[in-house]
Amino acid sequence: MRNKISFITLLGIVLLFCPAIQAAESANDVLKETKALYKKAAKLQGAWVTTGKLIKKSEAALKKGSKAKALTLAKKARSEARMSIAQAEEQARKWAEPAYIER
Amino acid sequence: MKRIFIIVLALMTSHIIAPIVWAGPSEDLVAYQKYFKNKFPDLSAVDLSNGMYNFNQDKREQWEEIMSFPPYEIAIDNGKALFTTPFKNGKTYASCFKNGGVAIAHTYPRFDKKHGKVITLAAVLNECRVKNSEKPLQYLKGKLAAILAYMADTSRGKPISVNVPDDPAALAAYKDGKRIYFTRRGPRAFACYHCHWEAAGSRIRGNELSTAVGQATHFPTYRSKWGGMGTIQRRYKGCMKNIGAKPLKQQTEAMNNLEYFHTFLSNGIPMNAPGTRF
Numbered sequence: 001m002r003n004k005i006s007f008i009t010l011l012g013i014v015l016l017f018c019p020a021i022q023a024a025e026s027a028n029d030v031l032k033e034t035k036a037l038y039k040k041a042a043k044l045q046g047a048w049v050t051t052g053k054l055i056k057k058s059e060a061a062l063k064k065g066s067k068a069k070a071l072t073l074a075k076k077a078r079s080e081a082r083m084s085i086a087q088a089e090e091q092a093r094k095w096a097e098p099a100y101i102e103r
Numbered sequence: 104m105k106r107i108f109i110i111v112l113a114l115m116t117s118h119i120i121a122p123i124v125w126a127g128p129s130e131d132l133v134a135y136q137k138y139f140k141n142k143f144p145d146l147s148a149v150d151l152s153n154g155m156y157n158f159n160q161d162k163r164e165q166w167e168e169i170m171s172f173p174p175y176e177i178a179i180d181n182g183k184a185l186f187t188t189p190f191k192n193g194k195t196y197a198s199c200f201k202n203g204g205v206a207i208a209h210t211y212p213r214f215d216k217k218h219g220k221v222i223t224l225a226a227v228l229n230e231c232r233v234k235n236s237e238k239p240l241q242y243l244k245g246k247l248a249a250i251l252a253y254m255a256d257t258s259r260g261k262p263i264s265v266n267v268p269d270d271p272a273a274l275a276a277y278k279d280g281k282r283i284y285f286t287r288r289g290p291r292a293f294a295c296y297h298c299h300w301e302a303a304g305s306r307i308r309g310n311e312l313s314t315a316v317g318q319a320t321h322f323p324t325y326r327s328k329w330g331g332m333g334t335i336q337r338r339y340k341g342c343m344k345n346i347g348a349k350p351l352k353q354q355t356e357a358m359n360n361l362e363y364f365h366t367f368l369s370n371g372i373p374m375n376a377p378g379t380r381f
Contacts, residue, residue, distance in 0.1 A: 045283065045357060047349035048290050080290070087292065095286045098296055103126070103134050 027062055030074035031055065037081035046088025051080040128267040128277050128367060135368055139316045143304065151317030152375045158304045158311040166379065175252055175325040175377040178332045182253030185246055190235040196250070199231035208251070208258040209374040212265065212363045214273040221276045221359040225251060225334055242353045243340075248332035251323045255376035263320055263374060265367040276356075280364025283357060289347030295365075298342075319366040321378025328381065335362060 034055060041047035054077035061070035139151065146157055156163040186196050186204065197203035211224040225247055229239035240247040267277045287294045298307065299315040306312070322335035329337075336358055340350035351358045 042349055045286075045351060046288055049344055049347050049349055050290060052349060083290075087287065091286045091288070095282055095294075097281070097285050098300060100301070101134050101138055103130070 027058065027067055027070040027074050030071060030078055031058055031062070034058075034074055034078040034081050037078060037085060041081055041084040041088060044085060044088035044092070046084050046091070048080055048084045051077050051084060054080065128274070131281070132367065132370055136316055136371075138300065139303070139314050143314065146314075148317070148372045149375075151314050152320040152369070152372055154313030154318060154321065154380070155311040157314075162311070162381070166381070169379055173325070173377075173379055174327075175323075175332060175379060178249045178252040178323075178325065178377060179256050180253075181246075182249035182251070182256075185250050186253050190232070190237050192235055194235050196228060196231055199227065199234065204254055205257045206261060208255040208376070209261045210264050210266070212359060212366060214266070214268055214270065214276060214363070216268070216270065216273075219272045220356060221280075221363045223336075223354065223359055223362060224254065225336075226354055226359070242334065243337040244329070244331060244333050248323045248334050248337075251334060252332055252377040255323060255374060258374045259376065260373050262371050263366060263369045265363065265370055267363075267367060276360045276363055277367070279357070280360035280362070280367075283351075283361045284364050288343070291347055293346040293348075295342070315365070316368050317372055319362075319369040320372050320375045321380070322376055324376065324378040324380050326380045332377065335366075339365075 034051075038047055038051050038055060041051070054073050058070045058073035058077060061067075061073060136148075139146075143151075143157070150157055153163075156166045189195050200207060208224055211227075212221050214220075215222045225242055228247060228250055229242075232239055240250075267273050284295045287297075296315065298312045299318070303312050303314040319335060322338065323332050324338070325332050326338075334353075336353045339358065339361060340353065343350040351361070
């Protein structure tokens, strides 16, 4: 019983501090969140081409096992997706024809 | 005295409110076309349909050379053959259009009252195919673009006449197209008007930017870059990609509304399609 508890504790510590496992989980989570954000941006007609490319690159890196790279790319994509949503929402309220049009 | 005060107040209020209230598509058209007339006083309305070739003599000469044997002629011939070849049921495309489809292209896109939305000529062609038990053609290029080239050629010289009827749904579609046109998109926060209004006549890298008014007159067009014909929505998608925005899908309500607004900008300018561009 004591051995079992020791093993589980040890496993927990390993999992907690193993950067590779941590990165893999995080990259997947970030990618999942980013994809949802990207979909929302597209629905608002405001998605950016570069975000889609970053998502693909991140997925490719993940497949190759470059977990840290995948995470960096996914985070960049998430940041872009958030900015594109903010832009689309702002433009929905603020779009206007150019001020130099004379009426 | 009280009456005079009310009249003066009403006049003052109308003066303040008038510029804020949207006047309507016809007032838009006057204001928008006036902008380009003032910006390029030496260019006639017909000149505007020549796009970027108004702004670079060297390219203009190359384009005129190309136009002595226009690369779109094959598409017109192919389009005519496709248009006149009967479907399996014996009917042709002509059965789906007024005037047999001849000299009508300059009136599209149209607002379809029955469905309460904008319809493009490309969509009507595919609807016609489906109605006659044929599979729809691929949008943007290929056979459909060839048929559009033939139909546009029968409208060549006729002024673009896109109508926005006094119908709430039609006005909403027009406004939506206008919104899309003037909305900043992509990481560079560009809207269509940034390139084709204030920067028209200037250069982006090696290309001169054409004026928004006149652009719709020469579609479908043969682009050397494409190595073939393409529809106006194909060009929109390219433009959107250029500014880093994920392109809207072809033949969606948004894309059709954009085409509606954008083509309306060229009302009164003679159709010069199909055209040729680098």
